[in-house]
Amino acid sequence: MLDDLDRRIVEILVDDARISLKELASRVNLSSPSASERLRRLEERGVIRAFTVDIDPAALGYTLQAIVRIKPLPGRLHAVQKLIEEIPEFTECDKVTGDDCFVARLLIRSISDLDQILDKITDKAETSSAIVKAQPVKRRLPPFS
Template sequence: MLDDLDRTILTALACDARVSWKDLADEAGVSSPTIRDRVRRLQDTGVILGFAVKVSPAALGYSLEAIVRFKPFPGKQHILEQQIQSTDRIVQCDKVTGEDGFVARVLLRDIGELDPLLETFGRMATTNTSIVKSCPVRMRPPAF
């Protein structure tokens, strides 16, 4: 069960995981040791799983993002999953119910990279691809 202090900490860390204990303590109205202890408790109980760096795909030259839905051929789901996991251009993938077995986000430098990437999956699955125009909601933490 989270209390108001936990929620304040999580909200602040979700905005800037590098915020100092002092700044976080000032915002929450408690001492720095209290903040440190609470963050450790949130980590120990599995509420905070880790801290990450947000990297700009565009700054690395990836100008396109695509959503690829994979429908595995009979008996190919396991090797398809392995191929998805080993493809570095796939930055996120969910195993889903329904006709599609997997839904993935793919980063591309240009549209010319799409067909060669999809061809590597041709013996394992059919694909259906959509180009992302914008992302009104990026992955965000759940409400707390």
């Protein structure tokens, strides 16, 4: 569990992972060494896994996103997983229970790109895709309680 101070540190870092240690300490009313120690413990416990950059795919020309459900043909599970891992436009993929084995997020520049990517998979799996119209809930932190 996180105490209130750890929660505040994590929230600040989610908003700006590049914040200086001095500024972080100031915002949570700690000395820099104390803030550094808290941060180190959060990393050691695995609460903080990485400091990262949030990139806007549209700024790179990826104006469309698709959610793709993928059901490998019998005996093709590992081959399909390898293909998904190798195609860089697949930015997220979950292995799931149910009728499908994978649910993946795909960034594309056009519908023809979607067709070209899915063509690489269709001889090994059944796919069902949906174009994302909006993302009302972006990736966010789980509740801290």
